[in-house]
Amino acid sequence: MKSASIVVIGGGAAGMIAAYRAATLGADVLLLEKKSRLGTKILISGGGKCNVAHAGTIEEVRARFRPNEARFLRPSFYRFTNTQFLEMLTAKGMETYTRPDGRIFPVPPFDAKDVVAVLEAHLRDAGVRVRLDAPVASVRTSDAAVTSVALESGEVIETAHLIIATGGSSYPATGTTGDGWRWLESLGHPLVPLRAALAPLYLDPVPPADWSGVALRDCVLRARGLNADGSPGKERMKWRGDMLWTHKGVSGPVALGVSREIAETIPAESMVEADFLPDEPFEKVSERLLSHTKAYPRRAVTDFVDAIESVPSRFVRVLMDDAQVDVSTKGAYLQAKERNRLASTLKGWRLGRVRHVPLERGEVVAGGVSLGDVDAQTMRSSKLRGLYLCGEILDIAGPVGGYNLQAAWSTGYVAGETAAKDAAG
Numbered sequence: 001m002k003s004a005s006i007v008v009i010g011g012g013a014a015g016m017i018a019a020y021r022a023a024t025l026g027a028d029v030l031l032l033e034k035k036s037r038l039g040t041k042i043l044i045s046g047g048g049k050c051n052v053a054h055a056g057t058i059e060e061v062r063a064r065f066r067p068n069e070a071r072f073l074r075p076s077f078y079r080f081t082n083t084q085f086l087e088m089l090t091a092k093g094m095e096t097y098t099r100p101d102g103r104i105f106p107v108p109p110f111d112a113k114d115v116v117a118v119l120e121a122h123l124r125d126a127g128v129r130v131r132l133d134a135p136v137a138s139v140r141t142s143d144a145a146v147t148s149v150a151l152e153s154g155e156v157i158e159t160a161h162l163i164i165a166t167g168g169s170s171y172p173a174t175g176t177t178g179d180g181w182r183w184l185e186s187l188g189h190p191l192v193p194l195r196a197a198l199a200p201l202y203l204d205p206v207p208p209a210d211w212s213g214v215a216l217r218d219c220v221l222r223a224r225g226l227n228a229d230g231s232p233g234k235e236r237m238k239w240r241g242d243m244l245w246t247h248k249g250v251s252g253p254v255a256l257g258v259s260r261e262i263a264e265t266i267p268a269e270s271m272v273e274a275d276f277l278p279d280e281p282f283e284k285v286s287e288r289l290l291s292h293t294k295a296y297p298r299r300a301v302t303d304f305v306d307a308i309e310s311v312p313s314r315f316v317r318v319l320m321d322d323a324q325v326d327v328s329t330k331g332a333y334l335q336a337k338e339r340n341r342l343a344s345t346l347k348g349w350r351l352g353r354v355r356h357v358p359l360e361r362g363e364v365v366a367g368g369v370s371l372g373d374v375d376a377q378t379m380r381s382s383k384l385r386g387l388y389l390c391g392e393i394l395d396i397a398g399p400v401g402g403y404n405l406q407a408a409w410s411t412g413y414v415a416g417e418t419a420a421k422d423a424a425g
């Protein structure tokens, strides 16, 4: 029977860093990856450009996670920082740049595939044994300690130190089909229910086909509950940025930004509305519209709407119709009621009821291994000896912006370090 001092399951972001770190400490490390190549999800991250990390101090980066997640991530974020990860890239000749919003990317022509290539080079340098096309079928334990893993081929590999980094269950074609969660559940590791996060929203009514691909720039998407009479209820979450119409609903940063909060309230219903003028309260918009009609009594009211940068020209008529204001209305003839209806449409254009938040289309999955069952200092499982957990398998889901990869790098690094120390005895 084959054996390895440390076995890492999952050659994604967390697993590669874990294997690398353990091997640099002298451990004999075997990395098992189900797919025929490493880092399949990294390859599609950031639209193929790979937003590798977020700039700022550790405290700033940590603050973007929910409080319990931020507390859990504190030790690993300090142990392996964004700067340290970037140094791993520069050590192999890859420069990065920071966008004004703090997102860090490789300098073109470098992209996601080069990030994976850099990590592969580090794995080679460190002497990690990598096996591709090696899907693990089960994890075996005895007396609450890890003993071996069995591959789908039937092959069994003995190990006393196992790092599970099998990721989440979105984008299953990248290899992440929730395998780790199934093993852990059967081994008595409690899981927090899985939910979509950073996912598009499917709406009812379905948007007209020709809206698909149209973007709204710098708007606020607001998610609300639905009252019994179908009217918009309490605000659940809002997010500012760009929005994209899709053939099933909406996507883009703002949709992803509100998706977790919506998914968490299911089966309660939610609706979403777009605010085209997020910097002005309703009263200000209504006042400005009044001044406009006074200044330009002979001009069509549509001019006012068309001048709003976040409103694509093709939606001017749609918004006027929704506000029940005739498109031919001239400034001098706009009634006070119409003015208020138009201002309120611009401040909260109702896009529809959220029909579905597709977990499999999310950039991450919220839920997973309960943070209470993993030691934040070491990534050791508190349920099974010799087991370490890192990356998206944990109940962590940060916002868009390089936060989720940072969580994978940092928790992976600590898992690898602890496993190597434990293996050295």
Ligand SMILES: Cc1cc2nc3c(=O)[nH]c(=O)nc-3n(C[C@H](O)[C@H](O)[C@H](O)COP(=O)(O)OP(=O)(O)OC[C@H]3O[C@@H](n4cnc5c(N)ncnc54)[C@H](O)[C@@H]3O)c2cc1C
Binding pocket: 009, 010, 011, 012, 013, 014, 015, 032, 033, 034, 035, 038, 039, 040, 041, 042, 044, 045, 046, 047, 050, 051, 052, 053, 134, 135, 136, 137, 165, 166, 167, 168, 170, 171, 174, 175, 176, 177, 178, 179, 180, 362, 363, 364, 390, 391, 392, 393, 401, 402, 403, 404, 405, 406, 408
């Ligand atoms: C479309 C998209 C874009 C994204 N963009 C960004 C971005 O720009 N910035 C950012 O910070 N985050 C981004 N993310 C999120 C980020 O990719 C994940 O948070 C991160 O990859 C999680 O790392 P991980 O190592 O835990 O899991 P993964 O990287 O998913 O790796 C898990 C690995 O385990 C393997 N595996 C699973 N089961 C088995 C098994 N039974 N046997 C062997 N191997 C197995 C899988 O094949 C996979 O390679 C994006 C995600 C998606 C889907």
